[in-house]
Amino acid sequence: MNYLGLNKLGELCNIIKKTGGLKASLYKMFRMDELKIGTLVGTDKYGNKYYENPRFFYGRNRWVEYAPYYGLDYDGSQVPAEWFGWLHYKTDCLPCQDSSRPQHKWMLDHSENLSGTQYQYVPYSTTKPKIQPWIPSKKFFRFSHYESGYTHFGFENVKEEEKAKRVRKVFDDVASSYDKMNDTMSFGLHRIWKDIFIDRLGPTSGTKLLDVAGGTGDIAFRFLNYVISAKCQDECHVTVLDINPSMLSVGKHRQETSSFDSNVIAFHEGDAESLPYEDNSFNAYTIAFGIRNCTNINEVLNEAYRVLKPGGRFLCLEFSHVDNATLQWFYDQYSFQIIPLMGQLITGQWHAYQYLVESIRRFPNQEEFKNMIENAGFRQVTFENLTAGVVAIHSGFKL
Structure with missing residues (x-):
């Protein structure tokens, strides 16, 4: 069975089933570019859901499913600070369990990132940016930035x-x-x-x-x-x-x-x-x-x-x-x-x-x-x- 790869096919069918069927799986893949199943450990105030699966490798066993109303233009700043720490392995305690997290009166509540919306900050049109963007020449190729002696093997950089x-x-x-x-x-x-x-x-x-x-x-x-x-x-x-x-x-x-x-x-x-x-x-x-x-x-x-x-x-x-x-x-x-x-x-x-x-x-x-x-x-x-x-x-x- 394993030699034919049928166990992999079985795992895929199981993931599709637990995700809620083929339609739900395709929607999840459209938003996340992958299918993963795990234990729901919590939800933040924006409706983002946080999952964990210890079967996956370190670095891939915790993830977030952003609330549907974010569309596809979300980024890491949509995650509140207390969940950010857990998501990036700064702590193994969930926000509701982390008693060591300080609570100061001057600490501001996390606010939603408004970049890309009508409420984002827009400077005056006459303001000159302090940092000018770098525009590569036409002869700049995507692999020309490797260090001497290095190249790519798929998505890896190798000698x-x-x-x-x-x-x-x-x-x-x-x-x-x-x-x-x-x-x-x-x-x-x-x-x-x-x-x-x-x-x-x-x-x-x-x-x-x-x-x-x-x-x-x-x-x-x-x-x-x-x-x-x-x-x-x-x-x-x-x-x-x-x-x-x-x-x-x-x-x-x-x-x-x-x-x-x-x-x-x-x-x-x-x-x-x-x-x-x-x-x-x-x-x-x-x-x-x-x-x-x-x-x-x-x-x-x-x-x-x-x-x-x-x-x-x-x-x-x-x-x-x-x-x-x-x-x-x-x-x-x-x-x-x-x-x-x-x-x-x-x-x-x-x-x-x-x-x-x-x-x-x-x-x-x-x-x-x-x-x-x-x-x-x-x-x-x-x-x-x-x-x-x-x-x-x-x-x-x-x-």
Whole structure:
């Protein structure tokens, strides 16, 4: 039962039941971004409810459900001081039990935060703020503020060498079921995205393609099928490079059971940040759903530019940023609540797919990544959104 992940599914059903059913659970998830059950320990004068569950880790076992009339623009200042102390582990005593809390006549009663309402304080229009806001330049990227030697692994900040090891372990764990999970997570859409990706590449006779982070061969075999169907397979060749030997093993096995021999496809183990090829070696460079897992994306782009011949094309297919707020909310719920559960049920790997979801959110948006590609030297850089921006195809040429 545990191996299949049915215990997790049972826990989820139990939480939904105790929350008051599916409708109540969806409303709670909409307001809190998560479902948790615990013991109601008290309610403050504003109607905020405070819960505790000792089964959860320290730091997550106490929480507050804000009163419904606050809407979604509440913040920490809506919590009275006496409850704030309990909520943040300054004391284990509830406000009604904390006899050590001093009660001075001069202590003012907690008042509600009025920021964002018609009653908030508004200075005169001629008043110049003492602190001027900092406006980042267009070339400021969300991951450029890390200390030297550090980068991100999902939502964590880690040392650069540690990220490479942890990413490798993630793909070691999921290699055998990687393509199956892609089908399940995207409801088969990833196949359509990849077909469009190869169609945009439009390979012709004599195309020498380098497919990076393509260990399972998904892009490579699409490339070969395309040139055969277009009858332009003369002198075409694809080199698949991946840093993970487990993923390459899957691709090599697929090649052995296909009609393609080593004359048209080769599999190499290597690092996208330090490609083992000479300058000006390939006509085309593709990377699909892989660049966000690299430690130094700028180095990957620089290496892509180096190994491409003049006139060569860079093409990247990657998860991106949805520009519709409503769709983004549903996409977030699906990503953070459902995809890790699918990973647990199908592969037994909850944390691997939690990382993959987090890595998508940390990746630059379309315009930011476009600027990065241009900074690497590429010209005529464009991007095309697919499925409302869930994924995007980025293109650039070495001129």
